[in-house]
Amino acid sequence: MKRKLAAMMLATACLTPVPITAHAQQVWKNPDATPSERVESLLKATTLDEKFAMLTSEWGATYKSHKKPIGAVGSAGYSAGNKRLGIPALQSTDAGLGVTNTVNMRPGDGATGLPSGQVISGTFDPAFGYQGGRMIATEAAHRGLNEILGGGINLVRDPRGGRNFEYEGEDPILAGDVAAALVNGAQDQHVLSTIKHYALNSIETARREMSSVIDEQPMHESDLLAVKIAIDKSDPASVMCGYNRVNGVHDCLDPYLLTTVLRQEWGYKGYVMSDWGAVYDGDAAWKAGLDQQSGLPLDKEAWFGDYMKKKVVAGEIPVSSVDEKLRHILYPMFRNGLFEAHARPTETAKDIAQHTEVAQKIEEAGAVLLKNDHDILPLKQGLRKILVIGGHADKGVMTGGGSSAVTPRGGSPVRGDVPNDVQHWPRPIGYLTGAPLDALKAEMPHTQVTFLPGDDLDAVKKAAKKADRVIVFASKWATEVIDDADLSMPHHENAMIEAATTAGKPVIVVLQTGNPVLMPWADKVDAVLEAWFPGSGGGKAIARLLTGKVNPSGRLTTTWPVSVSQLPRPEVKGMGLDFSPFINHAPADYDTQIDLNIEGANVGYRWFSLKGEKPLYPFGYGLSYTSFTHTGLKIDPSEDGLVAHTKVSNTGRRAGADVVQIYVNLPDGSPERLAGYLRVQLAPGESKDVTIPLSSYALARFDTASKHWVRKAGAYRFRVATNSFDNAGPSLTSELAQK
Structure with a gap:
């Protein structure tokens, strides 16, 4: 009887506003109060109905029978605000590489696209990530959006993964640093940001069913480490749990990931949102620690709405569990200033130019020169004729597909x-404006620069004979929901390059890809520039790199294998199948377990080191138009751990940036790991003594008993290198105490 009476009283309270005293109002609306104080005062004034309204977000546009919510500006997610309490609505946009306009939600709206994540991480300088995150957040704010679904941090465990272009490479320390910088850049603009996809969502094949099987220690030393570093260095508002399973349990239903690790071990204060349509069981998700069910109506039921509210009213679930979820949601809203008014100026031509330049500078710093025989690059002024072939280089640059695809202002320059629309998502194949052809003409005004689409191979052969240099733009699209079947380039792209080489003229290949690719023509061409997906301003950046206005300095953050036979899993069932539309695909008819214990924490370059395999191009690799040397190595203690000292010299004739990399071998014999890095700009002949902080995580192992990272006593070998496979630089062995 008492329980029934309590339930009736609670039901009445659902609809009755709690009186707001002057004191309570002053606390949660007082920006000088702490976020926690403001949260607690607001919770006391909030009804149960008002609380549950914050536990879901819905698709922020019309989708089938779902109508665009009143108040939504048109984006991936919308959680209504509360006028009575002054709670702002959450307007969430996909924005891993720029503010998206998926399926034209905001008719005609375009934005600035950043280059691929491999480019951002390939700068080996988180400052570029910060600038990118700030740019995205500013453009989001211009559109009335206050939450970006960015911070992609899944490690590149397989170079065939469809979404690798959204992520920050294969090393957890570098990836965590860069993702944290992206988040900080956004949240410093009072725009919330996420980290995604938590956890081990490394491939797209059957992603709703695929189970990543991995033991606790390697899980913490690889993918979870990247997330932990990003959280520690940026405190993102939200962590988005993925579609996949880990050890048989779906991410958004996993109490180990969402509560044990995230809350208890890491002390994370923000909230966990589901990926869109990733809540397969509402009761399990609630208990596991999910805070917000996102993207309704993509789940089969609005679990965190009336379904759970009825259980609270019935006394089956305590109100305290609702309040705990709201604390996680409201805390970052207060901490990042969403309750305070911020100017949202209209986007100007000056803003657009500045943002395009941000994207351009990142591409210039992160594109990787893979080959440059006979110093054929940079292109020299005075050449009579240059032939440009393929890749729609006369119109724009390719961009990856799916939820991160940015629509350029004015629409795609390629039809x-x-x-x-939704029915054809993640297509069409998108392009950003800014034709490399036009930019190259501007950089070389006294050279005749002509273009051929590349579809007529006989025309390519004929025109190549008349050119001094031939530049081939070769592309391989990548997208969410579709992994690559293999590492091969499309047949026509290879044929186009082969045709260009028949004339015997110097051939330069510019690759626009989302992943490493095989290059059967590599010995026949003189130079290869991996531009990845180069973003807005990418056309100009490529032209400046080819002509030497900018010296290439990007480094690979994904190891390029010679063939798939070198990978931990040469064959993965289902890779290459099209799983779009992602909502309604049929269940896979094959084994959906993927054994990550094969490589464990030895992801990418560490796998190649473990197996003694030589890759095509190693992690950290990249050429320059100048040359660098490294002299001496010393390891010293500092307030934050250990630092490395070395001297870097530019021994060439051009200014350029070197990426100094410090690798370490632990006394337990485990494969080497990147311990520290520093991007250094040097004039010709200049030398600098540099100090490089070393990550404590690179020197330790995760102890599953204590749940702490432990550095064992013993001999640690450090070396300065130009890439993970380079052993020619200075090295030393240092005895370290246990810590």
Whole structure:
């Protein structure tokens, strides 16, 4: 009887506003109060109905029978505000590489696109990530959006992964640093940011069913380490749990990931949102620690709405569990200033130019020169004729597909192969404005620069004979929900390059890809520039790199294998199948377990080191138009751990940036790992003594008994290198105490 009476009283309270005293109002609206104080005062004034309204977000646009919510500006997610309490609405946009306009939610709206994550991480300088995050957040704010679904941090465990272009490479320390910088850049603009996809969502094949099987120690030393570093260095508002399973349990239903690790071990204060349509069981998700069910109606039921509210009213679930979820949601809103008014100026031409320059500078710093025989690059002024072939280089640059695909202002310069709608998502193949052809003409005004689409191979052969230099733009699209079947380039792209080489003229290949690729023509061409997906301003950046206005300095953050036979899993069932539309695909008819214990924490370059395999191009690799040397190595203690000292010299004739990399071998014999890095700009002939902080995580192992990272006593070998496979630089062995 008492329980029934309590339930009736609670039901009445659901609809009755709690009186707001002057004191309570002053606390949660007082920006000088701490976020926690403001949260607690607001919770006391909030009804149960008002609380549950914050536990879900819905698709922020019309989708099938779902109508665009009133108040939504048109984006991936919308959680209504509360006028009575002054709670702002959450307007969430996909924005891993720029503010997206998926399926034209905001008709005609375009934005600035950053280059691929491999480019951002390939700068080996988190400052570029910060600038990118700030740019995205500013453009989000211009559109009335206050939460970006960015911070992609899944490690590149397989170079065929469809979303690798969104992520920050294969090393957890570098990836964590860069993702944290992206988040900080956004949240310093009072725009919330996420980290995604938590956890081990490394491939797209059957992603709703695929189970990543991995033991606790390697899990913490690889993918979870990247997330932990990003959280520690940026405190993101939200962590988005993924579609996949880990050890048989779906991410958004996993109490180990969401509560044990995230809350108890790491002390994370923000909230956990689901990926769109990733809540397969509401009761399990609630208990596991999910705070917000996102993207309704993509789940089969609005679990965190009336379904759970009825259980609270019935006394089956305590109100305290609702309040705990709201604390996680409200805390970052207060901490990042969403309750305070911020100016949202209209986007100007000056803003657009500055943001395009941000994207351009990142591409210039992160594109990787893979080959440059006979110093054929940079292109020299005075050449009579240059032939540019393929890649729609006369119109724009390619961009990756799926939820991160940015629509350029004015629309794609290349007509899509299918309509831009839900039925055809993640297509069409997108392009950003800024033609490399036009930029190259501007950089070389006294050279005749001509273009051929590349579809007529006989025309390519004929025109190549008349050119002094031939530049081939070769592309391989990558997208969410589709992994690459293999590492091969599309047949026509290879044929186009082969045709260009028949004339015997110097051939330069510019690759626009989302992943490493095989290059059967590599010995026949003189130079290869991996531009990845180069973003807005990418055309100009490529032209400046080819002509030497900018010296290439990007480094690979994904190891390029010679063939798939070198990978931990040469064959993965289902890779290459099209799983779009992602909502309604049929269940896989094959084993959906993927054994990550094969490589464990030895992801990418560490796998190659473990197996003694030589890759095509190693992690950290990249050429320059100048040369560098490293002299001496010393390891010293500092307030934050250990630092490395070395001297870097530019021994060439051009200014350029070197990326100094410090690798370490632990006394337990485990494969080497990147311990520290520093990007250094040097004039010709200049030398600098540099100090490089070393990550404590690179020197330790995760102890599953204590749940702490432990550095064992013993001999640690440090070396300065130009890439993970380089052993020619200075090295030393240092005895370290246990810590």
